[in-house]
Amino acid sequence: MIDTHSHLNDPKYAGIVGDVIARAAENGVKAIVVCGYDLPSSKLAVDLAEHYDKLFATVGIHPHDAKNYNFDTEKELAELAKRPRVIAIGEIGLDYHYSYSPKTSQREAFAAQLDLAAKLELPVVIHSREAHDETMSALLPRIDKLVGGVFHCFSGNQFQSKEVLDIGFAIGVDGPITYKNATILRNVVATCPLEHILIETDCPYLTPAPHRGKMNEPCYLKYIAEELGRIKATGLEEVDQATTRNALALFPKMAGER
Numbered sequence: 001m002i003d004t005h006s007h008l009n010d011p012k013y014a015g016i017v018g019d020v021i022a023r024a025a026e027n028g029v030k031a032i033v034v035c036g037y038d039l040p041s042s043k044l045a046v047d048l049a050e051h052y053d054k055l056f057a058t059v060g061i062h063p064h065d066a067k068n069y070n071f072d073t074e075k076e077l078a079e080l081a082k083r084p085r086v087i088a089i090g091e092i093g094l095d096y097h098y099s100y101s102p103k104t105s106q107r108e109a110f111a112a113q114l115d116l117a118a119k120l121e122l123p124v125v126i127h128s129r130e131a132h133d134e135t136m137s138a139l140l141p142r143i144d145k146l147v148g149g150v151f152h153c154f155s156g157n158q159f160q161s162k163e164v165l166d167i168g169f170a171i172g173v174d175g176p177i178t179y180k181n182a183t184i185l186r187n188v189v190a191t192c193p194l195e196h197i198l199i200e201t202d203c204p205y206l207t208p209a210p211h212r213g214k215m216n217e218p219c220y221l222k223y224i225a226e227e228l229g230r231i232k233a234t235g236l237e238e239v240d241q242a243t244t245r246n247a248l249a250l251f252p253k254m255a256g257e258r
Helices: 017-026 039-051 063-068 071-081 103-120 132-142 158-166 183-191 218-231 236-250 252-257
Strands: 002-006 031-035 055-059 086-095 124-129 149-151 170-173 197-199
Touching (some): 039 055, 055 071, 063 086, 103 132, 132 158, 197 236
C-alpha cells in the first residue's frame, strides 16, 4: 500500500519518524508521501524524503497560509519542486470553512500554484473544503495544461465527485470512511470506480476506527483499505494493488524513484 498523503513533517513526529516508518512497513505500507503545507513544512518534507527511501514529498502552500504567498515564496517552491523526490505541488486549494486567509488571497495563491504545477509538469494535491464550485472554477480553465491531480480527503457529494472524475482527477479516501456517520462518503466511494481512488491517512489527523483518539500514523492505512474493500465487495489485496497502481500512475516520479 501507498499512503498518498501524510504529514510526517508535523512537529508531533519530531524524533520518531524512523519508528513510524518501521511500523508502517510492518503493516504493509511500502511508500509514504509527505505533504508540505507552508514553506518550512515543504522544505522539511523534502529533507525527510531525501533521508528515508520510503518517503516522497510534495511542496505547496495550504489555503490557511495563502495570505503569506508572494513571489519569493513561489520562487522557493519552484526550486524545491525540482528535487528528485518531489512528486507533486500540494497541499494547495481553498478552505472556506475556517478562512484563516482571506478568500481573495486563497484564490490568488491557488491559481498561482496551479500555474506553477502546469509549468513544471507536476500533478497537484488539492485541499477543497466548502469551496467545491470555486475550486472547479480555478481548475477548469487550466485543465488541459495540468498533468492530473487528486482531491485529497474528499468530502463532497456524489454529484461533486462526478465532476472531479470528469476532469480526470482522483479522490483521496481517509480515516472518515471508517466513521459511523460517514454515509455520504460511503455512497461516493461506492459509485466511484476503484481506478480513481487513492488511500491516505492525512496523519496525524483523522485517525481511523478503531483507533480514534490516538495520533494517526501510516500504519493505520490498512483500516482505510479494508473499509474500502468492504464497500467495494472486494478483498484487501485487490484494493492494495489497485490503489498502488493509481498512485504510481498519478505520481510517475514516484515510480521512477522506487
